[in-house]
Amino acid sequence: MATARRPTLADVARLSGMSKTAVSLVLNDRPSRMSDEAADRIRTAAAQLGYKPDPAAQSLRSGKTRSIGFISDQVTITRFASAMVRGTLRAAKELDHTVLIAETGDDVSQLAESFREMIDRRVDGIMVGLMAARMVDVPPAPPGVPVVIVNGRTPDELPSVLPDEYEAGRAMASALLDAGHRRIGIIGDLPAAANPRRSVTISRRFAGIDDVLREAGLTAVRVDVDDWGPDIGYREALRMLPEHPDLTAVLASTDGTAFGVMQALTELGLRVPDDISIVSFDDEDLASMVHPGLTTARLPYEEMARHGVQMLLGERELAHELLPMPVITRGSVRTVTPGSTGA
Secondary structure, eight states: OOOOOOOOHHHHHHHHTOOHHHHHHHHTTOOOOOOHHHHHHHHHHHHHHTOOOOHHHHHHHHSOOSEEEEEESSGGGSTTTHHHHHHHHHHHHHTTOEEEEEEOTTOHHHHHHHHHHHHHTTOSOEEEEEEEEEEOOOOOOOTTOOEEEEEEEOTTOOOEEEEOHHHHHHHHHHHHHHTTOOSEEEEEEOGGGGSTTTOSSHHHHHHHHHHHHHHTTOOOEEEEOSSOSHHHHHHHHHHHHHHOTTOOEEEESSHHHHHHHHHHHHHTTOOTTTTOEEEEEEOOGGGGTSSSOOEEEEOOHHHHHHHHHHHHTTSSOSSEEEEOOOEEOOSSOOOOOTTSTTO
């Protein structure tokens, strides 16, 4: 079966009754002394034919490929961080760019190779998206090829987009205080994450939590850990809650940690939120599926990616941005009143 021929400038010129030069000027938004009526006739003809400029020809004229590179460590294989890929693709499409994607794992040499491959393909910019918000070293890019780090930082302070973890920490601690809780346990502070090679944000998360508690004159029961996940939350909740039966709420470092805490509560015969309220961070898919649903601060992966693409393509200033982590309120927090049981 024959493939339909792609409409050309000559076709638009014939249908509109204008010259190919005039058609090229109008459809490429170049200055001309043409009347509005003539320009409208050209655009109408192009629309009727379904004409679209040849990307290869445009690239030759402009020196731009209308493509960007997206290099991740393991974002594309991580279920709740895949929103970063979605945000990248959607923002690029809105700005009429295609996306070349590479994934490197933790292989530094693969990161360097991916940079070279993107540069060889003459992308208009490179975005590096990370699963964990950490410090990362990236190879230099040629002049004129911007690089933006999403969910991370570089030692040389390349433009970046990060979640505002400090304000998220304040918001989640405040959610418990606003519900009347004063005896709070914190599971999951990770001192090792103060190393920027592991995290550039987690210390800010706990700084926000600590500031709110200090301003309220409260001291929480804390458990420091060496890692996160359901097994950690489960183990530490089984230790903490029997030792501190007066606790009315638990603030968990991540949703994964919170899921482990919820399992431990079930084994201890405690109900969420009737006996213990719980909040956390991330907003994994499972947070809306457990019962009751988990109140959590959402990591804005899609929004961070959109901002990163917009920086690369000149829609935003190349800078350091902090994006809010929205509080997703579900059923895991109950309100207590002074003098009541659990207040």
